[in-house]
Amino acid sequence: MVKKIKQYSGYYGCDKCTQKGRWVSGRVTYPKVDNLILRSDETHCAEMIRREQNESIPVSPFLRLPMDMIAQFPIDYMHQACLGVMRKLITEWIRGDRKARMSAVQIKEVTQRLLSLRKAIPSCFPRKPRGLEDIDRWKATELRQFAVYTGKIVLKIILSDQLYDHFMAFSVALSLLLSPSLAVNHNKYSTDLMTYFVAKTKDLYGEQFMVYNIHSMIHLPAEAIHFGSLDACSAFPFENFLGKIKRLVRSGKQPLVQVAKRLMEISVSPQTQSVVAAKCKLSRPNNGFILGEGKCCEAIQERVESDESGSPVVLCKVFEKCEPLFMDPCDSRIIGCFKVQSRQCRVKLVPEQQLTRPAILLEKNQEIVFLSILHNI
Structure with a gap:
């Protein structure tokens, strides 16, 4: 709306490419996945x-500013x-076609x-x-949690092989696109995966499923490479701060005045979160970490004495x-997904500065699964 262009429901609703949509089952779809002409x-x-x-259609005020009207309006993965x-x-x-x-x-x-x-x-x-x-009441953070972390676990053997793959x-x-390093180093592979995902959607769910949101996944890897990662150009920090403002x-009575005063108080006397974080991160469920060289660890005791270096x-x-x-x-170790045997471990003293990559730790019988936490917002 602020760019004064067609919205997603229009035949030329994609603001990243010039593909013309098709009207299928009461909605505009985008069936093409290759040979797209980028804007x-x-x-x-x-x-x-x-x-x-020629048509006396007013242009966006952003057009008068020195900014890229395509690249600087990123796709919001949230x-x-x-x-x-x-x-x-x-x-x-849970509600769709029987197949x-x-x-x-x-x-x-x-x-x-899940529970x-x-x-x-x-x-x-x-x-x-x-x-x-x-x-219907899941929030964006819950859907991200399912898409990136828990879905891999809970859907295994439940969905058919085709749907699960x-x-x-x-x-x-x-x-891959959530990690700043992986988004750059494996951007080509993530592009291939997203292209495959969109192309296969038509075969598995029908052309009516190929709406703008599905189509936009093809362009998502380019946003990550341009901004560094998806978290660098998402609406998550703004949505998260709305909750803080509400509290x-x-x-x-005078809610804006209340918010302004509380924010001023916080800025004058900021709370030190480091001590709290250090105490809570070393007890379950916050004690799983990914170490370097493909190793995982579970913290079992609070900070102890210092080593020789202090x-x-x-x-x-x-x-x-x-x-x-x-x-x-792909090999799941690339995105920090590991499985280990609970008995195959050694108790060691690990420098606290190495515990920088937190992970979800799932334990079942004699097997433990570590899922590296990739998002940072």
């Missing part, structure tokens, strides 16, 4: 100026990948698996997993024989 700032500005001169694609997939699995829909028993099993993971979710996640019956392509691609309001150390169970959790569509 550029030069062609976009020229077209907008032509429309203003709305399009999480609230859009992930919710659409889950809704299709993709799970049975009532399978839905119940997935819900039970069983609640105690294993670290405090850096604002919400614990909920059952599929609440899917299709979801895994989306999940792994999203995981600052005590009554309905740095604080932590007593940990270190797992050196880490296997990949899965090998398709």
